[in-house]
Amino acid sequence: MKLNFKQRLFFYFTVIFTLSIIGVTIFERNKEKVQKTETLEGILDVYTTTISSFLSKNPTDNFSNLDSLVSLFPSELRVSIIDKEGIVNYDNTIKNINILSNHAQRPEILALKTSNKGTDIRNSASKNQAYLYYAKDNGINFIRVALPYNINTKNLLKPDNSFVYFILIIYLSVLFLINSIINKFGKSVTQLRDFAIHAKVIPSENNFSDNELDEIGKKLTENYLLLEKSKNEVNAEKEKLLQHIHNSKEGICFFTPQKEVEFYNGHFIQYLHLITDSDEGNPNVIFTDKAFEKLHLFLKNSTSNFLDDKISKQGKIFHLRLVFFENKGFEIILNDITLQEKTRVLKQEMTGNIAHELRTPVTGIRGYLETILTQKLEIDKQLYFTEKAFLQTKVLSELIQDMSLIAKIEEAGYTFTMQAIHLKPFLEQIKEDYTLQFTEKRVQFTINIPEECTIIGNQNLLHSVFRNLIDNALRYAGNDTNITIYLYNQDADFCYFSFYDTGKGIEDEKHLSRIFERFYRVNEGRTRDMGGSGLGLSIVKNAIQIHGGTIYAKNRKEGGLEFLFHLKRA
Numbered sequence: 001m002k003l004n005f006k007q008r009l010f011f012y013f014t015v016i017f018t019l020s021i022i023g024v025t026i027f028e029r030n031k032e033k034v035q036k037t038e039t040l041e042g043i044l045d046v047y048t049t050t051i052s053s054f055l056s057k058n059p060t061d062n063f064s065n066l067d068s069l070v071s072l073f074p075s076e077l078r079v080s081i082i083d084k085e086g087i088v089n090y091d092n093t094i095k096n097i098n099i100l101s102n103h104a105q106r107p108e109i110l111a112l113k114t115s116n117k118g119t120d121i122r123n124s125a126s127k128n129q130a131y132l133y134y135a136k137d138n139g140i141n142f143i144r145v146a147l148p149y150n151i152n153t154k155n156l157l158k159p160d161n162s163f164v165y166f167i168l169i170i171y172l173s174v175l176f177l178i179n180s181i182i183n184k185f186g187k188s189v190t191q192l193r194d195f196a197i198h199a200k201v202i203p204s205e206n207n208f209s210d211n212e213l214d215e216i217g218k219k220l221t222e223n224y225l226l227l228e229k230s231k232n233e234v235n236a237e238k239e240k241l242l243q244h245i246h247n248s249k250e251g252i253c254f255f256t257p258q259k260e261v262e263f264y265n266g267h268f269i270q271y272l273h274l275i276t277d278s279d280e281g282n283p284n285v286i287f288t289d290k291a292f293e294k295l296h297l298f299l300k301n302s303t304s305n306f307l308d309d310k311i312s313k314q315g316k317i318f319h320l321r322l323v324f325f326e327n328k329g330f331e332i333i334l335n336d337i338t339l340q341e342k343t344r345v346l347k348q349e350m351t352g353n354i355a356h357e358l359r360t361p362v363t364g365i366r367g368y369l370e371t372i373l374t375q376k377l378e379i380d381k382q383l384y385f386t387e388k389a390f391l392q393t394k395v396l397s398e399l400i401q402d403m404s405l406i407a408k409i410e411e412a413g414y415t416f417t418m419q420a421i422h423l424k425p426f427l428e429q430i431k432e433d434y435t436l437q438f439t440e441k442r443v444q445f446t447i448n449i450p451e452e453c454t455i456i457g458n459q460n461l462l463h464s465v466f467r468n469l470i471d472n473a474l475r476y477a478g479n480d481t482n483i484t485i486y487l488y489n490q491d492a493d494f495c496y497f498s499f500y501d502t503g504k505g506i507e508d509e510k511h512l513s514r515i516f517e518r519f520y521r522v523n524e525g526r527t528r529d530m531g532g533s534g535l536g537l538s539i540v541k542n543a544i545q546i547h548g549g550t551i552y553a554k555n556r557k558e559g560g561l562e563f564l565f566h567l568k569r570a
């Protein structure tokens with residue numbers, strides 16, 4: 001049976017107190033018994049002393065005159081005179097003393113060898129009765145007196161019971177007191193225990209009084225509430241962090257200092273799978289797979305807290321970062337940076353290309369102006385070079401315009417406002433703008449689009465699209481050709497168009513997929529001479545994509561280049 005705190009406290013107190021009371025009682029009773037025995041021995045000593053002085057005054061051989069003295073003593077008193085050899089020479093209770101055995105070995109007689117008195121309580125061999133013996137040595141004989149150890153003597157030696165009753169009353173009163181004190185403390189302790197066990201039912205401050213135990217309880221409750229609050233806050237923060245890590249595009253895994261996995265997100269396993277070909281889903285594979293050799297070396301002899309590495313696998317580039325925490329645990333972050341890397345390379349190429357594209361017209365302008373300035377030229381020659389320089393500035397400004405348009409489409413495509421555009425009148429207007437060029441080159445431009453065809457688009461962007469396509473057709477298809485745009489299909493969402501010319505198209509078809517790249521030219525020298533910036537089709541493709549469409553180029557079997565693209569219906 002399990003005792004509660006209160007019962008246990010009561011039990012311990014009672015045991016300790018009972019033992020103390022028993023100890024005190026035994027001690028007290030023994031002391032009393034010793035005192036009473038000493039008193040009795042004192043009385044017996046008076047008898048032996050009287051006998052001794054009688055004998056010294058009335059020396060005799062057979063002690064016959066002793067009877068007169070003994071008769072004055074209490075009748076139950078037994079008097080024995082024993083000589084130094086242990087032979088009993090006188091005993092007032094035995095007629096024939098010759099039958100008595102030698103008394104040299106009696107405990108009270110033996111005691112006289114070391115002490116001036118000897119006592120013993122035992123059964124008498126001759127009288128078959130218990131006696132309290134008291135013996136003294138008078139120099140010649142041992143004088144022994146004895147009282148029957150009967151109820152009277154016993155009672156005389158028995159300690160007084162009033163002390164026991166007194167102790168008993170104290171005992172019971174103290175037990176009662178202990179019980180009430182324990183009850184008081186027990187209440188607080190039970191309350192604390194319930195609080196500690198359930199830790200839910202929080203005792204209110206009023207439940208505690210102001211003893212020290214209750215103060216502890218109060219403090220504990222306060223601290224517990226504070227702890228609960230902090231725990232909840234930490235949990236909420238942790239939850240947010242875990243949510244963030246789960247939704248992160250980066251693969252993240254936390255390890256203990258012993259390289260045990262603590263936590264990881266889905267992307268980490270996914271990237272690990274891509275890099276290692278291991279489908280176990282165990283992040284520890286990172287410590288064994290060869291692709292992470294640099295990481296293994298770093299973990300063996302790491303001198304810094306940070307590792308940065310790039311891993312190329314399956315046509316993808318991953319960025320690996322390892323960061324040590326203070327407790328020597330660490331996190332490993334994997335990130336797919338293929339796109340960023342490609343963009344970075346593209347941007348690098350782009351910067352090179354722009355510099356290259358700008359250099360040509362600028363060098364031209366500088367050359368023409370230098371010629372005019374340094375050489376004495378006829379007025380018509382001067383005019384000729386000035387015109388050349390002017391044409392190059394036009395190329396330059398077109399290039400700058402194209403570049404800024406591409407940058408705007410790519411970086412702020414969402415700023416172009418869309419509206420419903422009736423495509424036929426829109427194209428008719430453009431056609432009118434080109435009347436001079438078409439006439440000069442004897443080019444026929446046919447618009448084969450139903451009147452009601454309406455698409456969603458941005459006026460300026462669509463202007464750029466069609467102007468670039470027409471410019472290219474005029475430039476590369478040549479004189480005496482036809483340009484046509486027609487609606488070849490439409491569905492619930494899109495209108496599908498074909499724009500083609502009847503020129504030569506692009507002879508080597510490998511160029512077809514690349515003509516939409518920035519600064520890509522099929523014939524570098526020739527097209528540059530024709531005034532192309534190399535950005536026209538790149539603008540067209542980007543603009544169509546902003547409209548939610550796509551564009552492809554193909555050679556027509558009848559000759560000429562054809563562009564197929566679609567735009568959203570209004």
Ligand code: ADP
Binds near residue numbers: 520
């Ligand atoms: P560019 O400014 O050089 O014209 P584009 O991006 O507009 O640059 O065109 C890329 C290349 O595609 C051109 O250099 C040209 O060789 C080829 N091209 C474009 N349109 C036509 C066309 N209608 N016929 C033949 N080749 C064309």
